[in-house]
Amino acid sequence: MDGNRNNLPDALADKLPILTTTLDTAVGWCRKYSLWPMPFATACCGIEFMAVACSRFDLARFGAEAMRFTPRQSDLLFVAGRVTVKMLPVLQRIYQQMCEPKWVVSMGACASTGGVFDTYAVVQGIDQYVPVDVYIPGCPPRPEQLIEGLMQIQKIAAEGKTQSRSKPLGVVIEPKRTPVPLSLKPKEEDILKPPGSMC
Amino acid sequence: MTQTQLPPDKMPPQEVAQPPQMIQDQENPDHWTLNFGPQHPATHTTIHLVMKLDGERVVDITPHIGYLHSGFEKLAEHHTYDQYVTVTDRMNYLSPMANNIAWHHAVEKLLDIEITPRCKYARTIVAELARIQDHLLNVGEAALEVGAFTAFIFCFNDREHIYDLFEALCGARFTTSWTRAGGAMADIPDGWDQMVLDFCKHLPKTLVEFRKLLNRNRIFQERTRNVAVMSYEEAINYSWTGPMARGSGVKRDLRKDEPYLAYPELEFKIPIGSDGDVFSRYLVRMEEIEQSISIIKQAVKNLPSGPINVDSDLRVPLAEKTETYGSIEGLIHHFETVMTNRGFHAPVNECYGAQETANGELGFFLVSDGTNKAWRAKTRGPSFIHLQAAARLMCGHTISEVVVALASMNVIAAELDR
Amino acid sequence: MSDHPTVPLLIEKFGQQHIDVREFNGNTTVVIPKSILVDVITFLYNDPACGYKQLTDVWGVDYLDYPEEQNARFGVLYPLLSIDKNRRIIIKVFLSEDDLTVPTLNGIYKGSEWSERETAEMYGITFEGHPDPRRILLCDLFEGKYPLRKTYPLKGQGERESFTPITTESA
Numbered sequence: 001m002d003g004n005r006n007n008l009p010d011a012l013a014d015k016l017p018i019l020t021t022t023l024d025t026a027v028g029w030c031r032k033y034s035l036w037p038m039p040f041a042t043a044c045c046g047i048e049f050m051a052v053a054c055s056r057f058d059l060a061r062f063g064a065e066a067m068r069f070t071p072r073q074s075d076l077l078f079v080a081g082r083v084t085v086k087m088l089p090v091l092q093r094i095y096q097q098m099c100e101p102k103w104v105v106s107m108g109a110c111a112s113t114g115g116v117f118d119t120y121a122v123v124q125g126i127d128q129y130v131p132v133d134v135y136i137p138g139c140p141p142r143p144e145q146l147i148e149g150l151m152q153i154q155k156i157a158a159e160g161k162t163q164s165r166s167k168p169l170g171v172v173i174e175p176k177r178t179p180v181p182l183s184l185k186p187k188e189e190d191i192l193k194p195p196g197s198m199c
Numbered sequence: 200m201t202q203t204q205l206p207p208d209k210m211p212p213q214e215v216a217q218p219p220q221m222i223q224d225q226e227n228p229d230h231w232t233l234n235f236g237p238q239h240p241a242t243h244t245t246i247h248l249v250m251k252l253d254g255e256r257v258v259d260i261t262p263h264i265g266y267l268h269s270g271f272e273k274l275a276e277h278h279t280y281d282q283y284v285t286v287t288d289r290m291n292y293l294s295p296m297a298n299n300i301a302w303h304h305a306v307e308k309l310l311d312i313e314i315t316p317r318c319k320y321a322r323t324i325v326a327e328l329a330r331i332q333d334h335l336l337n338v339g340e341a342a343l344e345v346g347a348f349t350a351f352i353f354c355f356n357d358r359e360h361i362y363d364l365f366e367a368l369c370g371a372r373f374t375t376s377w378t379r380a381g382g383a384m385a386d387i388p389d390g391w392d393q394m395v396l397d398f399c400k401h402l403p404k405t406l407v408e409f410r411k412l413l414n415r416n417r418i419f420q421e422r423t424r425n426v427a428v429m430s431y432e433e434a435i436n437y438s439w440t441g442p443m444a445r446g447s448g449v450k451r452d453l454r455k456d457e458p459y460l461a462y463p464e465l466e467f468k469i470p471i472g473s474d475g476d477v478f479s480r481y482l483v484r485m486e487e488i489e490q491s492i493s494i495i496k497q498a499v500k501n502l503p504s505g506p507i508n509v510d511s512d513l514r515v516p517l518a519e520k521t522e523t524y525g526s527i528e529g530l531i532h533h534f535e536t537v538m539t540n541r542g543f544h545a546p547v548n549e550c551y552g553a554q555e556t557a558n559g560e561l562g563f564f565l566v567s568d569g570t571n572k573a574w575r576a577k578t579r580g581p582s583f584i585h586l587q588a589a590a591r592l593m594c595g596h597t598i599s600e601v602v603v604a605l606a607s608m609n610v611i612a613a614e615l616d617r
Numbered sequence: 618m619s620d621h622p623t624v625p626l627l628i629e630k631f632g633q634q635h636i637d638v639r640e641f642n643g644n645t646t647v648v649i650p651k652s653i654l655v656d657v658i659t660f661l662y663n664d665p666a667c668g669y670k671q672l673t674d675v676w677g678v679d680y681l682d683y684p685e686e687q688n689a690r691f692g693v694l695y696p697l698l699s700i701d702k703n704r705r706i707i708i709k710v711f712l713s714e715d716d717l718t719v720p721t722l723n724g725i726y727k728g729s730e731w732s733e734r735e736t737a738e739m740y741g742i743t744f745e746g747h748p749d750p751r752r753i754l755l756c757d758l759f760e761g762k763y764p765l766r767k768t769y770p771l772k773g774q775g776e777r778e779s780f781t782p783i784t785t786e787s788a
Contacts, residue, residue, distance in 0.1 A: 047373070054355040119273055123777050139374055272739075574683065583731060
């Protein structure tokens with residue numbers, strides 16, 4: 001917690017088991033580790049979301065394992081998967097039912113832009129109709145990326161910039177390069193070099 | 200007090216017309232209508248069931264689908280045969296590899312190409328891994344629905360190992376797009392076969408634990424036995440295939456009946472259920488995982504050497520990299536294949552190719568107009584066919600049994616709505 | 618001539634003039650006039666030598682500007698499967714634009730219900746006598762529009778842009 005001990009006399013600060021802070025910071029700190037996500041999982045990204053919640057990636061490390069499937073109990077909406085013309089009214093309704101403060105994560109290419117589905121039935125990016133705070137690219141994003149997105153939400157929640165904001169935050173998570181496992185790294189002699197002086 | 204007119208961009212959103220949660224029936228006041236879905240954790244996907252209830256018992260049920268209809272088939276008419284494989288990944292997203300292989304099976308049937316023996320074996324291994332991947336999640340789901348969350352976590356752990364295998368094979372853990380017409384995007388990497396064998400050694404341990412947890416578990420049995428029973432004749436009449444039909448005793452598996460890939464050369468058995476209820480579907484799936492492990496072991500042992508792609512003289516696969524870099528013909532061939540307005544052209548005809556995937560018969564009906572794109576590519580998705588019987592299966596059961604029955608059908612929205 | 622064992626039975630029963638057989642890579646397609654569709658399917662279902670007890674799916678095709686001449690613009694295909702004899706046959710009928718109706722097969726195969734509904738909404742074909750002729754995959758915005766017809770654009774006619782956005786303030 002970003003406590004502020006400097007305002008107290010040194011002697012007092014050392015002896016007393018207290019920490020002074022602002023109420024906003026304290027509340028933000030509490031919120032940060034108790035996000036209750038609501039997975040609006042429609043397609044492939046939903047399965048990746050399940051993978052993140054399961055043992056290997058373990059979303060519980062970030063205090064966000066308490067999935068609530070009712071919007072009234074959750075404060076973080078994960079839109080995982082493409083949203084179609086038939087599904088969009090449902091999404092809007094769910095967003096409206098969530099209580100403040102609330103954040104929306106658009107997970108994957110389909111939710112953010114329509115992805116490969118540039119067709120008559122798919123909404124080309126949910127941000128046209130619902131405010132989106134964090135975009136996670138990838139089709140579907142790797143679990144590490146999803147965790148990165150969640151940590152971004154934690155940062156936003158800790159800063160307490162929720163009440164009376166008029167615009168969605170629109171943070172984009174950068175894709176990170178994942179290291180190749182050593183056993184699969186090509187050896188120097190295996191790499192095919194173009195013959196002649198092509199480059 | 201008059202309401203002030205808001206500017207258009209500040210207008211409140213239109214109230215979305217949705218039925219209230221519970222509606223009392225006008226004629227029979229004991230009957231109440233309940234909406235289940237489209238966004239509900241127990242549907243696993245985006246299905247909307249409207250149930251008429253008498254107490255807790257379901258009197259009538261109407262499924263509404265299409266909440267994930269994304270125009271796959273229209274998209275196929277605008278993509279070349281090799282491009283569309285990326286879209287098939289997203290069809291049955293529990294086992295993307297199986298869709299890739301089934302799609303190119305149909306394309307190769309249309310082009311009349313015989314793939315190489317190495318490719319046949321490699322695709323067999325991958326198809327069986329995908330089957331295990333699909334069944335693991337489905338069996339875990341079936342357990343989750345009756346409250347056994349542990350079993351679900353067990354299954355997901357092993358799915359992660361399969362994801363690792365696929366990542367080593369093609370670079371992506373989920374959306375694989377591994378196959379190409381006449382072969383694959385890349386050969387099997389060195390050491391991959393050993394990774395697969397290690398996995399085959401490790402998986403039976405989980406299955407043993409899994410069986411201990413569920414098979415003789417009284418709660419699990421009471422929740423799944425005699426639930427959603429389908430008779431032999433009805434299963435056929437409702438066009439059921441795959442583990443769903445085999446759970447009702449229908450002896451049909453395309454791997455045996457219409458052999459493809461390396462299956463005629465491998466030994467395996469087809470498990471058949473007898474009761475046609477949720478429990479017997481679960482047993483069929485568990486036994487299929489065992490059989491798949493045995494198939495993979497045999498296929499890895501007999502994996503032939505040689506090229507994975509068909510001869511590049513056919514102008515279907517990409518040229519060998521040495522040719523692309525080494526000769527002007529190879530370079531021309533490379534560009535001829537990758538340019539979207541060139542590529543290979545299929546004969547003017549129509550053809551249906553189907554494979555046995557984890558869910559049932561996944562087939563593609565292709566109509567070609569002689570260009571490099573399909574004129575029509577209809578998907579015969581097993582989920583779509585299976586869910587038709589929802590009303591027949593679930594009427595008369597309680598709500599909690601509806602959830603169990605739905606989990607046993609393994610309905611995948613993207614395959615259902617396409 | 619086809620060597621599919623069911624084809625001679627069909628020719629014997631319904632006459633050569635009504636049966637047009639096409640073979641390709643192991644698929645046998647039998648084109649029949651619409652008027653005898655139900656009779657042919659009933660025969661294939663009931664005859665012990667045929668035993669086509671399962672309908673795999675129902676496929677619609679739009680042949681507008683197809684390079685090869687077809688009997689009419691729309692085609693509906695019924696792939697049938699005999700599990701006992703491990704045999705497939707595809708029955709095909711053509712529908713012209715002025716008469717887009719075809720009898721339903723729901724009385725014989727219950728598995729045809731949703732496939733017929735899907736074909737109906739994608740192509741605008743009416744399946745006469747269908748027990749539940751509602752639309753199935755699309756929402757009401759697509760009233761009177763048939764997405765899989767060749768005249769319909771891939772990106773739609775503005776359906777996906779026809780919603781009111783909600784903002785952080787209005788929600």
